[in-house]
Amino acid sequence: MGYEKVRSVGRGAFGDCILCRGRNDASKVIVKVINTHGMSAKEENYMQSEVNLLKKVQHPLIIGYIDYFTSDNQLAIVMQYAEGGTLEKLINERVIKESNTKEHFPEKTVLEYFTQVQYFLFPPNHLNIQILVALDHMHSKHIVHRDLKPQNILMNRKRTILKLSDFGISKELGTKSAASTVIGTPNYLSPEVCESRPYNQRSDMWSLGCVLFELLHLERAFNGENLPAIVMKITQGKLKRMGDHVSEEVKIIVNKLLQTIPTNRPDIAELLVNPTVLPYLISIHCDLGRLEPPSNDKRKPSASLGSRLRTYPTQSTLRALSSSSIAPSTQNMTPVQSSLDSGFFAAGRSTGFNSRSQSRVPVQTKYEQYH
Numbered sequence: 001m002g003y004e005k006v007r008s009v010g011r012g013a014f015g016d017c018i019l020c021r022g023r024n025d026a027s028k029v030i031v032k033v034i035n036t037h038g039m040s041a042k043e044e045n046y047m048q049s050e051v052n053l054l055k056k057v058q059h060p061l062i063i064g065y066i067d068y069f070t071s072d073n074q075l076a077i078v079m080q081y082a083e084g085g086t087l088e089k090l091i092n093e094r095v096i097k098e099s100n101t102k103e104h105f106p107e108k109t110v111l112e113y114f115t116q117v118q119y120f121l122f123p124p125n126h127l128n129i130q131i132l133v134a135l136d137h138m139h140s141k142h143i144v145h146r147d148l149k150p151q152n153i154l155m156n157r158k159r160t161i162l163k164l165s166d167f168g169i170s171k172e173l174g175t176k177s178a179a180s181t182v183i184g185t186p187n188y189l190s191p192e193v194c195e196s197r198p199y200n201q202r203s204d205m206w207s208l209g210c211v212l213f214e215l216l217h218l219e220r221a222f223n224g225e226n227l228p229a230i231v232m233k234i235t236q237g238k239l240k241r242m243g244d245h246v247s248e249e250v251k252i253i254v255n256k257l258l259q260t261i262p263t264n265r266p267d268i269a270e271l272l273v274n275p276t277v278l279p280y281l282i283s284i285h286c287d288l289g290r291l292e293p294p295s296n297d298k299r300k301p302s303a304s305l306g307s308r309l310r311t312y313p314t315q316s317t318l319r320a321l322s323s324s325s326i327a328p329s330t331q332n333m334t335p336v337q338s339s340l341d342s343g344f345f346a347a348g349r350s351t352g353f354n355s356r357s358q359s360r361v362p363v364q365t366k367y368e369q370y371h
């Protein structure tokens with residue numbers, strides 16, 4: 001393998017994440033080493049074909065897969081390095097432990113992050129044909145992320161851009177690998193997933209609500225001493241009281257996302273045209289076109305991606321979105337001045353594992369068949 005180990009940056013349910021440097025060009029990448037012991041040859045091949053597919057997904061808001069290698073009972077996936085660490089670490093840093101005080105993010109920053117999370121979970125179909133093909137393929141195989149949590153949301157060095165990791169493989173790992181008996185964080189699971197009921201995109205909306213709550217309050221929406229206590233709170237929808245620093249509009253969004261009955265939650269189309277959220281979405285459309293490709297991306301940059309994004313008319317986006325019956329008038333809306341910028345993954349350091357208590361639950365309960 002053309003990489004040498006720099007240091008370990010974290011450990012997940014499926015294996016270790018190691019920061020490596022290219023032997024020839026010193027570019028930094030993350031190598032995620034997954035134990036495939038217990039997988040059949042067919043399952044291993046399937047995993048590899050999924051990684052091959054994910055290599056083709058190029059999106060400024062999704063951690064790109066670069067390559068993979070196999071050796072005895074191990075699959076090593078090489079992916080882009082997110083130098084800013086995880087969103088979880090960023091949240092933890094705002095909690096001043098000594099004085100037990102919290103330095104809340106400005107609501108504008110929260111909404112910027114939140115809109116990025118929505119955007120990469122449900123990218124508008126017209127954005128990039130290459131992604132469209134890959135995502136369509138993934139969705140047709142019923143592979144969606146479904147493990148949204150601050151640990152899976154990584155950041156660039158300047159911590160202005162969020163990137164979703166673990167897209168696609170988590171479901172396969174969750175059901176197929178020997179690691180499926182290993183554990184994951186239950187706090188972001190929807191009531192239906194906790195109760196092993198059918199799972200759909202509205203369950204991702206729940207997790208999105210948990211992330212939004214946590215960004216606003218710097219604490220988890222549903223927490224408890226142990227697993228049963230957490231699950232009880234989730235299934236009963238016992239949400240903590242929201243702080244006075246949160247605006248009424250944003251409180252309404254959080255409450256809608258965290259409805260225990262899935263059909264009572266907004267779907268993504270509804271959320272994206274919410275008058276509080278829409279201006280941030282417009283900014284993302286404008287800003288993504290200005291992003292540079294990651295410097296450590298070994299793949300050939302898609303020549304057309306940048307130009308397509310740059311020239312994409314925001315008005316068509318608005319037209320597409322406003323076809324929804326609840327679309328608000330966009331005439332008086334201006335894009336929010338955004339802090340998105342380039343400087344992707346250029347230097348800096350990554351994080352280790354999070355400092356807060358990790359309540360863990362068997363992974364297979366997290367991954368239900370997508371309906």
Ligand SMILES: Nc1ncnc2c1ncn2[C@@H]1O[C@H](COP(=O)(O)OP(=O)(O)OP(=O)(O)O)[C@@H](O)[C@H]1O
Nearest residue numbers: 009010011012013014017030080081082151184350
């Ligand atoms: N691309 C990356 N760039 C920088 N750090 C990363 C990257 N991928 C993972 N890490 C670090 O490694 C840690 C472990 O990541 P991993 O994806 O294996 O597990 P997880 O998402 O934290 O948990 P789980 O396995 O339960 O989903 C992360 O919390 C993060 O700190």
